Amino acid sequence: MRADTGSGWEAVFVDPVGQVVQQRWADAALAVAFEELEPVSAFPVVPGRRWGPGQWWSATTGRHVACGSAAMRAQLMVLDRDPEVVGLAGRPVRLLWREGRGQVRSWVPQLFARYRDGAALLADCPSHPEAGGERAQRAAVVLEAACAQAGWSYLRLEPLEKTLAANLKWLAGYRHPRNAGRPHLAAAVHEAFAQPRPLIEGAETVGDPIEVLPAVFHALWHGHLAAPLDVPLNERVLVSPGADGANGHGGTGGPGSRDGR
Structure with missing residues (x-):
């Protein structure tokens, strides 16, 4: 053609x-x-x-x-x-x-x-x-x-790998600002993961995981925190500080980028 x-x-x-x-x-x-x-x-x-x-x-x-x-x-x-x-x-x-x-x-x-x-x-x-x-x-x-x-x-765009797609779908459920929590909670979450540590350990240092985990997942979605998304998310996954704008993918490049095929 x-x-x-x-x-x-x-x-x-x-x-x-x-x-x-x-x-x-x-x-x-x-x-x-x-x-x-x-x-x-x-x-x-x-x-x-x-x-x-x-x-x-x-x-x-x-x-x-x-x-x-x-x-x-x-x-x-x-x-x-x-x-x-x-x-x-x-x-x-x-x-x-x-x-x-x-x-x-x-x-x-x-x-x-x-x-x-x-x-x-x-x-x-x-x-x-x-x-x-x-x-x-x-x-x-x-x-x-x-x-x-x-x-x-x-x-x-190439279809996402199944584990990555499942992790993104989970985090997407917490993308709305209402899941960020009160201002002091968001700050405490970031402080809890100033050094890499398992997800549940960091959440428990902040407070009741039922209240804290939505704020953690919200921060992971927005790249304020990072975790490997090529393995299933679980309570022992290592969570670390995010790049906050330098790379908002939380540890993944993802095929939706301009250069991905």
């Missing part, structure tokens, strides 16, 4: 007042805050599938993000923990282009992420490498070129 030039790419999106807009991709990529937009089309409902479309509450933005699959939710968890990510949206743009013989093609990437430096990521979240078939692979070639022109990235 021959990808069209940048002058041939078009973006379709729903603007903040609900109007469908189509404009040159180069102009839209420069001017449109896609992280603020609603989906340009709904996620499909597949009969028989155990997990259907829903909403992900983002700790980064404080808003809900449309989510179409369990695989996408897992990638949202990774991106929502990334301190460099400042905006997230589900399916905010459709890309149109013409193939070599003039046929109009289109693709709606599942996920958009805006980074602190202004760059962005468009991504799809396949449940396995062959998902979407040849059409998805052909679209990926075009999307990579279009994003490169804009100084962005396009990725087909």
